Amino acid sequence: MAExxxxxxxxxxxxxxxxxxxxxxxxxxxxxxxxxxxxxxxVRDGNIVILERGLDPDEESKLIEVTxxxxxxxxxxxxxFTGIEIETYPGxxxxxxxxxxxxxxxxxxxxxxxxxPANRIETLHKDENFIRTLIRRR
Amino acid sequence: xxxLTSIRSSISELFAADEPKRIGIYGPPNAxxxxxxxxxxxxxTGDAVGPESHVPHxxxxxxxxxxxxxxxxxxxxxxxxxxxxxxTTKVDYTEFLEHDIEEDDAIRRSREATEGVAEAMHWLRExxxxxxxxxxxxxxxxxxxxxxxxxxxxxxxxxxxxxANKIDLEDASVQRIRNAFxxxxxxxxxxxxxxxxxxxxxxxxxxxx
Numbered sequence: 001m002a003e004x005x006x007x008x009x010x011x012x013x014x015x016x017x018x019x020x021x022x023x024x025x026x027x028x029x030x031x032x033x034x035x036x037x038x039x040x041x042x043v044r045d046g047n048i049v050i051l052e053r054g055l056d057p058d059e060e061s062k063l064i065e066v067t068x069x070x071x072x073x074x075x076x077x078x079x080x081f082t083g084i085e086i087e088t089y090p091g092x093x094x095x096x097x098x099x100x101x102x103x104x105x106x107x108x109x110x111x112x113x114x115x116x117p118a119n120r121i122e123t124l125h126k127d128e129n130f131i132r133t134l135i136r137r138r
Numbered sequence: 139x140x141x142l143t144s145i146r147s148s149i150s151e152l153f154a155a156d157e158p159k160r161i162g163i164y165g166p167p168n169a170x171x172x173x174x175x176x177x178x179x180x181x182x183t184g185d186a187v188g189p190e191s192h193v194p195h196x197x198x199x200x201x202x203x204x205x206x207x208x209x210x211x212x213x214x215x216x217x218x219x220x221x222x223x224x225x226t227t228k229v230d231y232t233e234f235l236e237h238d239i240e241e242d243d244a245i246r247r248s249r250e251a252t253e254g255v256a257e258a259m260h261w262l263r264e265x266x267x268x269x270x271x272x273x274x275x276x277x278x279x280x281x282x283x284x285x286x287x288x289x290x291x292x293x294x295x296x297x298x299x300x301x302a303n304k305i306d307l308e309d310a311s312v313q314r315i316r317n318a319f320x321x322x323x324x325x326x327x328x329x330x331x332x333x334x335x336x337x338x339x340x341x342x343x344x345x346x347x
Contacts, residue, residue, distance in 0.1 A: 057293035060286050061259050064227055068256040073231040073248030083228025087282050118228035126280075 017048060017135050024053035032059050036066050043084055043117050044070070048135060054088055054113035083118040087131050158205055158216040159346050162266035164258065164291075166283055167194040167224030169272040170303040174329035175221035178342075179203045181335070187221050193237045195251035197223045200261055210343040217346055222261060223254030225287055262290060268297040268346045275302040275310035275326070279318040288319060297345050300324045301338070306331045 020042045027035055035055065040063075042049045055063060063084075071083050089112045114121075114131060125132040163171045175187040187203045189196060203219040229251045234244035262269070269291050273279050291298050300319055302312040306328040316324045325341050327334045 057286075057290040058263070061263055061290045064225065064286075065256045065259045067227060068229070068252040068259075071229055071248070071252045073229065073245045073252070082230040083226070086227055086286075088285070119230070123282075126282075 015137065017137070018046070019048045019050060021050045022052065024051075027051065027053060032062055033066075035059060036063050039063065039115055040066065040070065040084075043115055044081055046117060046120065048114065048116040048121065051113040051115070054111035080119065081117065084115055085118045085121040085123065085133075086113065086115045087123055087126060087133065088113045089126075089129075089131050158218045159267040160202075160218045160220055160265060161268045161270060161342075161346055162220045162222055162258075162261055163270045163272060164222055164262065164287060165224060165272035166274075166281070167226060168192070169224065169274045170329050171224065171272045172197050172221050174270070174272055174301065174303065174327075175201070175203065175219050177329045177332065177335065178208075178219060178338075179206060181339075182206050182208055187219065193239070194233065195224060195229070195247060195254070197221060198247065198250040198254035199223070200254070200257050208339050208343055210340055213343070215343045215347050217342070220261060220266060222258035223251065225255055225258055225283055227283060229255070262287075263294070266296065268299075270299050270301055270342075271322075272301045272303050272329075273315055275304050275312055275315060276307050279315045284318070288322070298322055299341055299345050301329075302326045303329055306333060 022038065027038075030038065036059070039049050039051075054060075063086075067084050070081060072081055114133065116133075116135065120136045122134045122136070123131065124134050163175050165171050172188050172190045176190060179185055179187050183203065183206055185203070188201045200223065201221045203221075205216060206219055207214050207216050229248050231241075231244045231248035234247050235241065239247065271284075271288065271291070273284065288298070300315060300322050302310070302315045302324050304310055305312060305326045310326075312324060312326040323341065323345075325334070325338055327338050
């Protein structure tokens with residue numbers, strides 16, 4: 001779990017938050033559901049997942065759909081999963097005005113994305129160049 | 139056979155052109171989607187689509203009102219309105235408790251809300267021909283859900299109109315919405331008060347003909 005990582009001495013538990021930084025290269029070889037599972041498995045463990053390159057719109061749509069299916073409103077499985085908080089930098093304004101922009105997928109290739117459990121991550125500030133988030137310990 | 143197939147195909151295309159366009163009303167929770175759907179349905183058919191409420195996720199199933207014929211300038215456009223649950227990436231049942239809803243009911247509503255959001259996403263990928271994206275003009279439009287949803291709609295090449303709702307309220311800022319999504323037409327309105335509905339219907343007829 002995120003908070004019970006091992007300290008420098010290899011024995012004592014260390015209080016902290018695990019951050020998974022996932023490279024574009026790692027995501028490139030995965031199918032849509034594999035990407036979604038990689039993200040949601042990390043987030044459901046309480047981790048913050050940062051994608052070097054974000055998801056495409058169809059994958060984002062499926063991420064929302066799968067996330068909804070995994071929410072346990074009554075926390076019946078003891079996980080209290082209420083969904084995800086997701087932020088993308090830059091702000092997601094895509095240049096689809098020209099054929100070249102669409103063919104090259106302009107802007108869609110470089111949107112750094114931060115995803116975390118909704119009950120632990122809160123966006124304090126966001127603009128086109130900057131995201132500031134607060135991560136709560138459990 | 140080739141000729142027959144071709145004739146059949148042409149005939150079905152001819153009829154398909156006359157079929158109503160399915161226009162999905164999308165947006166975050168509490169933007170006024172059902173109020174708008176009811177306003178449009180009442181103005182042109184006399185019936186409502188569903189109950190309105192200040193409680194988020196009141197609409198937890200996509201509801202369709204078929205064959206809404208909107209007449210503008212001597213011609214008409216025939217649409218099916220699909221009122222969808224507000225899209226979000228999180229649902230916490232404790233938020234319902236703040237609206238004096240009992241815990242059991244709050245849990246049930248949350249479960250239905252998650253199913254409703256998933257259903258809305260499915261409709262967007264598979265079953266709508268155009269989108270009206272409704273935003274509450276008193277709130278910040280530059281949220282991740284809005285930018286993601288607009289991106290998803292754009293990737294489907296669907297015609298989209300952005301409606302800046304609740305302009306009857308003092309804090310409303312239509313310009314803030316125009317600045318957030320300059321690539322799309324933004325139409326100001328108050329679905330509750332019926333303000334600027336003439337322009338709303340002009341734009342629906344223009345975009346979804």
